[in-house]
Amino acid sequence: MKILLVDDEEKFISRLAERLKLRGFDADWTTTCDGAILKAGTEKYDLAVLDVKMPCMSGIEIKKRIMQRAPNMKFIFVTGHGSEEDYDMGTKEGSFYIIKPFKIETLVEKIEQALNL
Amino acid sequence: MKKLQHLFAKIKPKFWDIRPSKARDQILFNYRKVWLISIFMLTVVSLVPLIMFMIFNFRLAHEAIQEENRMRTARLTSNTRRTIAYFLEERLDALRFIIQEKPLRTLMNYEELIYLLRNLQMGFGGYIDIGMIDSYGTQINYAGPFDLQGKNYSNQHCFIRAVKDGACVSDVFLGYRKLPHMIIALKLPRQDGSFYILRTTLDIQKLIQILSSLELSENSDAFLCNLDGFIQTPSKYYGEILKKVHLPIPKYSPHTQVIEATDKTGNPILIGYAYIQNSPFILMLVKQSKEIMKGWYTLRDQMIWLFCGSSIIILIVIFGMSTFMLDRVYDADQTRLKAMERLEGSSRLISVGRLAAGVAHEINNPLAVINENAGLLKDLFNLKKEYKRDEQMMELIDAVLESVERCGEITRQLLGFARHFEPEVKPLQLKRVLSEVLSFHRKEALYRNISINMDIPEDIPVIYSDHGSLQQIFLNLINNAFQAMSDNGGRLDIIANKQENDTIAISIRDNGCGISSEDQKKIFEPFFTTKGLKGGTGLGLSITYGLVRKLNGDISVQSKNGEGTTFTVTLPINSKGDFQNENLAR
Numbered sequence: 248m249k250i251l252l253v254d255d256e257e258k259f260i261s262r263l264a265e266r267l268k269l270r271g272f273d274a275d276w277t278t279t280c281d282g283a284i285l286k287a288g289t290e291k292y293d294l295a296v297l298d299v300k301m302p303c304m305s306g307i308e309i310k311k312r313i314m315q316r317a318p319n320m321k322f323i324f325v326t327g328h329g330s331e332e333d334y335d336m337g338t339k340e341g342s343f344y345i346i347k348p349f350k351i352e353t354l355v356e357k358i359e360q361a362l363n364l
Numbered sequence: 365m366k367k368l369q370h371l372f373a374k375i376k377p378k379f380w381d382i383r384p385s386k387a388r389d390q391i392l393f394n395y396r397k398v399w400l401i402s403i404f405m406l407t408v409v410s411l412v413p414l415i416m417f418m419i420f421n422f423r424l425a426h427e428a429i430q431e432e433n434r435m436r437t438a439r440l441t442s443n444t445r446r447t448i449a450y451f452l453e454e455r456l457d458a459l460r461f462i463i464q465e466k467p468l469r470t471l472m473n474y475e476e477l478i479y480l481l482r483n484l485q486m487g488f489g490g491y492i493d494i495g496m497i498d499s500y501g502t503q504i505n506y507a508g509p510f511d512l513q514g515k516n517y518s519n520q521h522c523f524i525r526a527v528k529d530g531a532c533v534s535d536v537f538l539g540y541r542k543l544p545h546m547i548i549a550l551k552l553p554r555q556d557g558s559f560y561i562l563r564t565t566l567d568i569q570k571l572i573q574i575l576s577s578l579e580l581s582e583n584s585d586a587f588l589c590n591l592d593g594f595i596q597t598p599s600k601y602y603g604e605i606l607k608k609v610h611l612p613i614p615k616y617s618p619h620t621q622v623i624e625a626t627d628k629t630g631n632p633i634l635i636g637y638a639y640i641q642n643s644p645f646i647l648m649l650v651k652q653s654k655e656i657m658k659g660w661y662t663l664r665d666q667m668i669w670l671f672c673g674s675s676i677i678i679l680i681v682i683f684g685m686s687t688f689m690l691d692r693v694y695d696a697d698q699t700r701l702k703a704m705e706r707l708e709g710s711s712r713l714i715s716v717g718r719l720a721a722g723v724a725h726e727i728n729n730p731l732a733v734i735n736e737n738a739g740l741l742k743d744l745f746n747l748k749k750e751y752k753r754d755e756q757m758m759e760l761i762d763a764v765l766e767s768v769e770r771c772g773e774i775t776r777q778l779l780g781f782a783r784h785f786e787p788e789v790k791p792l793q794l795k796r797v798l799s800e801v802l803s804f805h806r807k808e809a810l811y812r813n814i815s816i817n818m819d820i821p822e823d824i825p826v827i828y829s830d831h832g833s834l835q836q837i838f839l840n841l842i843n844n845a846f847q848a849m850s851d852n853g854g855r856l857d858i859i860a861n862k863q864e865n866d867t868i869a870i871s872i873r874d875n876g877c878g879i880s881s882e883d884q885k886k887i888f889e890p891f892f893t894t895k896g897l898k899g900g901t902g903l904g905l906s907i908t909y910g911l912v913r914k915l916n917g918d919i920s921v922q923s924k925n926g927e928g929t930t931f932t933v934t935l936p937i938n939s940k941g942d943f944q945n946e947n948l949a950r
Contacts, residue, residue, distance in 0.1 A: 256729060262736035269743045327728030347732035348772045351739055 248362060249291065252276040253283040253309060254298040254325070259347075263296075266351050272358070280304050288316040294361055296354070299326035310342070321361040323354070377687045379694040393697060399690045406682040411675060418671050422664070429660040433634060433651070434622045440578065441636035441649045442620040444586065447574050448647060449640050451490070452533055452548070456642075458488050459550045459562055468552070471496050471562065477507035490570040492545065497523065497561040508565065510541050517563070522547045526561050533643045536568055536588075536596040536606065544568055544605055546596075572597050583652040588645045589613070596645060601627070611635065611648065624653070724775035731771050738764040789939055791826045792834065794860055794868065801838040802858075805846060813853035814846065820860040827868060828938040833911045840908040841872045841931050848876025848929060866937050867917075875928040884921055915939050 250272050254260035260276045267274040277283050280303035297306035310322050322342040343357045379395035470476045477494060484491045493508020501518025517523040525532035526549035534547035545565050552560040575586045575597055588596040593613045595603050603609050610628045614621060620638040627633050632653035639646055742761045745751035809816055845856050857873040888909040912919045916936050923929035
């Protein structure tokens with residue numbers, strides 16, 4: 248399974264990618280919005296884990312852009328700014344929602360659910 | 365005195381014992397002073413005009429009744445005077461007629477005189493005898509019941525007056541017959557310069573009859589007295605006949621007069637008097653003031669009763685109205701103060717909630733970094749056998765991860781406190797919701813010997829509310845109650861009652877350790893905990909408070925250290941449609 252991780256906090260997202268790799272996922276990461284859109288367009292990912300609030304644009308916006316290039320991708324939103332609005336947006340978009348900090352097992356569970364594994 | 369104090373304690377206003385204080389949040393308004401001023405001002409404004417009106421009316425009525433009595437007395441005196449004057453004048457005119465009509469020889473004839481006397485007695489009445497007296501004062505002819513032939517009257521006052529003035533009406537006197545009588549005498553002049561006096565005696569009974577025929581009350585009196593003040597006809601109260609009267613003799617006046625005086629016992633009296641023309645008599649009509657003023661006394665008593673009654677009613681109304689109004693003001697102030705306190709509390713909670721939520725947001729990101737770094741470290745250690753065996757190292761990493769998890773839990777609770785979830789309103793059986801919550805605690809209650817008593821009336825209405833919120837509220841409160849009770853047993857009471865204003869009050873009462881009054885003020889604030897090292901986050905009751913408020917309800921606490929605590933949640937029966945306005949903790 249190929250997963251794209253997008254978060255502006257490098258120390259977080261790189262470690263998370265490492266941990267997912269250790270669990271058998273093909274995880275790739277980026278800290279920029281452009282990087283995320285570019286990567287999603289050039290490489291084929293099954294799922295993206297997006298930070299809801301990136302400095303450049305919102306996770307929802309990134310999702311929209313990616314969907315234009317890879318319409319079959321699944322999404323999981325993560326945020327430390329968990330709020331009702333995030334929750335609503337996440338669920339409306341048919342995605343999953345998870346608040347930092349979380350256990351790796353929780354994320355894995357959500358990934359498996361999203362990909363119907 | 366004690367009874368009065370007891371009575372006052374019952375009727376005194378609510379605010380009587382409240383004293384103004386300059387301290388913050390305290391009563392600034394001196395209700396008692398305002399109440400007293402209000403009562404004083406209203407009393408003055410109401411009673412002063414009433415008192416003035418009463419005094420004015422009092423005097424007016426008194427003077428009117430007094431004047432009426434004077435008028436009546438004067439009228440009666442005048443009428444009586446006219447009657448007596450007419451009586452005397454009539455008898456005098458009869459004698460004048462005889463002198464003019466009868467020749468001297470007839471008057472000198474004894475039989476003729478007897479005949480004349482009989483005619484006078486029949487025609488006019490009141491004559492006792494009749495006699496002719498020569499110029500020497502000797503009675504030379506006499507017809508009457510006494511033996512007065514030859515008696516000399518030259519020294520008699522009436523003889524002298526008749527000689528001088530031509531006619532005389534005498535005082536009442538005893539004379540030769542030793543009986544009270546009066547004389548009318550007329551001078552009969554002769555051409556040779558000599559004269560005779562025609563003298564008749566009048567029966568004073570006729571005068572007495574005239575006076576006694578007056579319609580006078582028991583204590584009133586009417587009599588004649590002469591110019592020297594000697595009583596001429598019998599008096600009931602003011603002296604015997606021919607004795608000096610015990611009353612002041614008024615000065616001569618041709619008109620009837622009425623004067624106020626006092627009798628010898630000091631009682632005020634009203635005297636009507638009139639000098640009777642061509643006679644030595646003064647008619648005196650005496651009335652006791654007490655008696656004739658009876659009407660006035662009755663009216664006065666009625667006016668006093670009316671005044672007292674009106675005053676009492678006015679005072680009661682003033683007291684009642686002032687107390688009612690000031691009580692309402694006091695209640696309104698109290699409600700306002702409480703509302704302000706609550707608003708202040710709510711605002712504080714909202715601010716603290718927002719701050720907490722902000723902090724939680726900012727902490728979550730670095731926590732995630734720590735979590736992932738420590739997690740990766742643990743993952744890597746698990747891959748290498750030498751590290752995996754190092755228990756101390758693994759424990760250190762687990763401690764970091766556990767701490768991160770705990771911090772994450774706290775921030776999630778904070779977010780839960782601050783976040784607004786859209787409640788789903790549906791009809792709920794309160795008993796069922798409470799039973800669901802209690803089912804989590806059954807085993808613990810059994811283990812800790814805690815008895816749970818639920819008293820929810822069968823007819824309690826279905827409540828329209830959010831199931832999840834209600835569960836959370838009751839779970840938090842029951843958790844708290846369990847934690848407050850000792851492991852040696854306790855009692856938990858859950859009581860629900862329908863209130864008048866379409867609300868239901870649910871009380872959760874434990875007999876645990878209780879909460880101090882100081883702590884009760886802060887109990888709904890976030891992060892406030894009394895559990896200390898036992899691990900309370902201080903958010904449970906804050907969240908409960910937020911949830912209750914979101915359901916448009918209210919929560920209060922009553923507690924006493926060592927005796928237990930009662931949390932009372934008041935919820936509207938129907939919360940539908942009110943949530944849009946709820947903006948708490950956003």
